[in-house]
Amino acid sequence: VENCCKSSGSSASCCSEASADPFDPGYTLEQRDSAPADAVEVAFGCGNPTALAGLRRGEKVLDIGSGSGGVLVKHLRKSGLDACGIDRFPNKNSHIEAADWLEYDYSIRKWGTIISNLGFSNHFNHHHLKEGGEFAAYAKKYMDILNSLKVNGSFHYGPGLPFIEK
Numbered sequence: 001v002e003n004c005c006k007s008s009g010s011s012a013s014c015c016s017e018a019s020a021d022p023f024d025p026g027y028t029l030e031q032r033d034s035a036p037a038d039a040v041e042v043a044f045g046c047g048n049p050t051a052l053a054g055l056r057r058g059e060k061v062l063d064i065g066s067g068s069g070g071v072l073v074k075h076l077r078k079s080g081l082d083a084c085g086i087d088r089f090p091n092k093n094s095h096i097e098a099a100d101w102l103e104y105d106y107s108i109r110k111w112g113t114i115i116s117n118l119g120f121s122n123h124f125n126h127h128h129l130k131e132g133g134e135f136a137a138y139a140k141k142y143m144d145i146l147n148s149l150k151v152n153g154s155f156h157y158g159p160g161l162p163f164i165e166k
Helices: 029-034 037-043 049-053 071-078 119-129 135-147
Strands: 060-064 082-087 096-098 111-117 149-158
Touching (some): 071 082, 111 119, 119 135
Parallel strands (some): 060 082, 060 111, 082 096, 111 149
């Protein structure tokens, strides 16, 4: 399990405050020139999600909270990956399913990689800290997400959740 800003087993961060370059780290010059402007806009300096997650062609990728435009899903599909997303308010993108991620049926061992930028972490953290929060429901869904990964699959999210990553 990894989060955007801290890889397990590494102190390196993909969200370096030292760099103002939204492509740093992980983009080749060719990728820099071909990246859609809206993808750069939502990257927040986290670099190339495809390279950072170690995604492979043929792997099923799910983006939780993909946003109405599904920018990352479009980018991954353009890169040859079998990607789709879930969002509560998608536009007419056929690869984004209208779903609440807390109620979504992730299945068992279906996904090679699951990615979530902000949605999963922010909601989980909010309910963890909130008096009377539904932290148990979020913890159960976290386990459901992990169980939906294929053997050697990965779940990448950001920001980190130190209370479950220890």
